Amino acid sequence: MKLTENVHVVGGGRFGFGLSGSLDCHVYLLNGGDELALVDPGLGLKDDFSTILENIRQDGLDPKRIRKLILTHYHCDHVGAAAEAASRLDVEVVASAFAAPVIRTGDDRAVALDVARAAGFYPADFVLPPCRVDTELREGDVIRVGELALTAYETPGHCDGHLSFHFAGSDRKYLLGADLVFWGGRILLQNIHDCRIDAYASSVFKVEPLDFDALLPGHLQISLRGGHEHVEQAAKYFRQLGVPPNLM
Numbered sequence: 368m369k370l371t372e373n374v375h376v377v378g379g380g381r382f383g384f385g386l387s388g389s390l391d392c393h394v395y396l397l398n399g400g401d402e403l404a405l406v407d408p409g410l411g412l413k414d415d416f417s418t419i420l421e422n423i424r425q426d427g428l429d430p431k432r433i434r435k436l437i438l439t440h441y442h443c444d445h446v447g448a449a450a451e452a453a454s455r456l457d458v459e460v461v462a463s464a465f466a467a468p469v470i471r472t473g474d475d476r477a478v479a480l481d482v483a484r485a486a487g488f489y490p491a492d493f494v495l496p497p498c499r500v501d502t503e504l505r506e507g508d509v510i511r512v513g514e515l516a517l518t519a520y521e522t523p524g525h526c527d528g529h530l531s532f533h534f535a536g537s538d539r540k541y542l543l544g545a546d547l548v549f550w551g552g553r554i555l556l557q558n559i560h561d562c563r564i565d566a567y568a569s570s571v572f573k574v575e576p577l578d579f580d581a582l583l584p585g586h587l588q589i590s591l592r593g594g595h596e597h598v599e600q601a602a603k604y605f606r607q608l609g610v611p612p613n614l615m
């Protein structure tokens with residue numbers, strides 16, 4: 368589904384547009400002209416990743432042109448399909464330096480899969496397939512997708528190693544925030560070991576000064592204009608020493 372000249376949504380589950388597996392996050396395809404990048408390929412149950420590839424073709428784009436697989440954070444609804452995507456596409460796999468060793472080993476506990484499985488979020492037999500990571504990103508690193516230049520920001524709080532990306536497209540600027548901030552200034556706190564409210568606030572304050580129109584979250588409503596106001600709303604709660612409304 369084409370959102371803008373530079374961004375398609377090609378997957379997502381019941382907290383999205385129902386384009387692929389029900390537990391998948393929003394799966395974005397970035398179009399930088401001569402190069403494409405896939406962001407967070409979803410959970411990857413059964414043939415869900417094949418559905419995502421078919422969605423890309425139906426949007427008139429050739430999956431063979433995807434050169435990068437960008438992973439925002441290591442939660443399974445975002446990276447479960449990463450190993451399959453890396454094996455089926457000719458891509459450079461990109462993740463934060465913090466998340467990379469965890470993604471390479473598929474460490475259950477580090478990604479809180481053990482507790483998420485026990486809580487019933489994922490099938491009882493689900494394991495995270497280890498995936499290679501070729502490029503490790505740190506604060507301020509820039510990765511290119513054709514004519515797009517994405518600047519990485521370390522935005523922990525939802526979990527450690529979480530990245531957000533800021534970039535300018537042909538007709539607007541974007542914050543690819545993943546699970547940092549959602550519509551209405553909501554955030555996603557969970558009772559897991561690396562979800563931290565102080566880090567969350569710092570991350571929201573970090574992206575607040577950035578100039579962007581579109582907010583591309585990992586779930587729920589996508590804002591193509593006025594996206595900045597949702598970050599402002601979350602920041603306002605934090606500045607008053609409160610906590611923004613939570614998605615859960």
Ligand SMILES: [Zn+2]
Binds near residue numbers: 440442546
């Ligand atoms: Zn997450």
